[in-house]
Amino acid sequence: MPQSIPSSSLAPVAVIGLGKIGLPLAVQYALHGRQVIGCDINPRVIESVKAGISHVQGEPELSQKLAEVVASGHLDATCSTSEAVKQAGVVVVIVPVVVNEDHEVDFSSIDAATVAIGNGLRPGTLVIYETTLPVGTTAGRFAHILSQQSGYQAGQDFQLAYSPERVSSGCIFRDLRIYPKVVGGIDEQSTAAVKAFYRSVLDDSTEILVMDSADDAELVKLIETTYRDVNIALANEYARFADARGLNINAAIVAANTQPYSHIHTPGVGVGGHCIPVYPYFLLAGAADLPSNAAFPQLTLPRLARRINDSMAEYAVQRIENELGSLAGRSILILGVAYRGNIQEVAFTSAQLLQSALVAHGAEVYVDDPLFSAEELHAQGYAHILIPEDENKVCAIILQAAHQEYTTLASELAHGRFAHCQVILDGRNALPREAIEALGRRYIAIGDGQPGTTERLRREYEITSPLTS
Ligand SMILES: NC(=O)c1ccc[n+]([C@@H]2O[C@H](COP(=O)([O-])OP(=O)(O)OC[C@H]3O[C@@H](n4cnc5c(N)ncnc54)[C@H](O)[C@@H]3O)[C@@H](O)[C@H]2O)c1
Known part of the structure; x- marks a missing residue:
């Protein structure tokens, strides 16, 4: 023994x-x-x-x-x-x-x-x-x-x-x-x-x-992570509502969160990483063998939240299409393939969902990420890695991962990079709106209320820079 x-x-x-x-x-x-x-x-x-x-x-x-x-x-x-x-x-x-x-x-x-x-x-x-x-x-x-x-x-x-x-x-x-x-x-x-x-x-x-029990301890991690996914889904729904009403969701969230019981997260182009988009499925897996009945109608909210968050990539692409018209054959650049800023990890990154949505709209997708080599980006399934010679083809940019390197985008635009880029979609609320708009470029963010006021903004904007080709 x-x-x-x-x-x-x-x-x-x-x-x-x-x-x-x-x-x-x-x-x-x-x-x-x-x-x-x-x-x-x-x-x-x-x-x-x-x-x-x-x-x-x-x-x-x-x-x-x-x-x-x-x-x-x-x-x-x-x-x-x-x-x-x-x-x-x-x-x-x-x-x-x-x-x-x-x-x-x-x-x-x-x-x-x-x-x-x-x-x-x-x-x-x-x-x-x-x-x-x-x-x-x-x-x-x-x-x-x-x-x-x-x-x-x-x-x-x-x-x-x-x-x-x-x-x-x-x-x-x-x-x-x-x-x-x-x-x-x-x-x-x-x-x-x-x-x-x-x-x-x-x-x-x-x-x-x-x-x-061990079961109770397992539940703790699943509910804290699923909470964040559901919270972000709610923020994303608020954002789409605000867009439809022509309201600014980010200002509203900041104001709402001054009430101590309000902890609304930030809307964006999607949720990535090893944890938040994954653990809701673990929670659902633990419910799969339970009978669904009136007392326990299964876990509907986590499933719905996953769908909402994964739909944000398509929503972002539609917002660009609202600005530019058809994206067929147009070159769109995704900045940052990492699942969030300043990390070299791509698990369940929204960049993949954005690429699929853009391709479905007929666009040619370029990517850039200073934290990965061109070889690594190709291995992740991206066909076109941005090289300086292609910068002038780009008509819209989506900021997907707010890497430190992208904080200078406005000054790079000012120095002539991306000369034909008309729209910047700031998927992480990380870029300086005013500096970008001062360069005559259209700045949009998820939940900034622009679609509700699109016509007014378009009228004002077209005076200096037409947004449709
Ligand atoms: N990464 C995070 O930020 C984070 C945060 C909190 C909790 N976690 C938890 O930690 C877990 C591990 O995450 P990580 O980031 O360290 O993963 P990781 O991929 O960095 O490391 C996992 C390691 O496990 C090794 N491994 C795989 N199969 C093995 C086996 N059969 N026997 C021995 N080693 C084996 C791999 O070779 C690898 O070195 C996650 O699944 C998650 O549940 C991760």
Whole structure:
């Protein structure tokens, strides 16, 4: 029989998945005196971590802290998850779960990690999942796989818990200090163990919020992220209403949010990223096996919000068409393919939806993003990458990701770039309207009320610069 390992404060911690989140977590635990073994299936990740070099860029404090904990012998790394788990008293899993093109949850990576954990699991070990999951996954799917692989019973032979990782890339160590840590076990013993573990690896001032169960803890992350998607969808509907009425939604939102119970988000050309457009589908997945009846008519709002937010790309294109007439054969430039400004990530970016909508309207789509090479942009499916020789073909620009580099767009227009660009659609409310309008270019933003006053503006505007060709 394998020896039982108590999940005491001295037992090694295995962190499974050394990505953007897992690597900083491994470092955090090591900095709190734990012996940490990081596990990943990517040998290049293991090689660099063992050398004390971070493969994750743009994470403040990480490079220096990683070098420190590797040099002090507190952090080691391996491709062999089962072997690491055999030595560990605590296992923290932070391997991604994604959705496929049909919005179905894809567990393949985390299932594989869970099989490997099960193969090395010993009695007394505490297994914690931190990856965002549909409700019921830890206590159901993962308890089953772990028990099947190890021959041990969850709760009886080993502890099992869930704790959502709520930090954001780019400020992980700060967030670990200030965000309350939500935890929930599959039983009382697991809950006590997970609470004790985080108490030992987080700062004394970090609050630990204990939920009634792993399911409850899973729900927390899904509702906080889905809230943001639904909130943005509401802001987008407000914006379209304001456009139709000729009102300025952004000013209205700022004013509304001065009331302490109003927290309306910002409208825009779409919602991207790993989390906000994805986790509503996790929430829906957790409801799929529940009977729909009068008491529970399924989750209609998150589904609708997804549709509204994904329709904003088409709406933006229609607004440009309102200004220019038919887009057939016209060259339109998307600035920024990243899902938001100043990050080099494209997960579920609205740039893809914008490209599809523009192509459907017959336009020729150009893209630009200083954070990606032309090769990378081609690999993402963009046919025309902007080169200086093509700038004069562009008749409209959509700001999709408000990268720092684009803040100077107005002065670049003033210096003659994009000489034939008539319309700038500011999809992120990030450009200086007045400076752009002073150059005789049409500036539009989602929810700026322009369609409702289109004719008046068009009359005024056509005096200096006709908008239709
Ligand atoms: N990225 C964020 O901003 C963020 C924020 C909060 C929470 N999260 C959560 O963290 C999870 C991980 O996100 P990330 O950004 O660190 O992902 P990532 O893609 O940067 O890293 C994932 C790592 O897991 C490794 N991996 C894949 N399959 C594996 C397996 N079977 N065994 C061991 N390692 C395996 C990959 O090689 C990769 O290094 C997300 O799915 C999400 O639930 C992410």
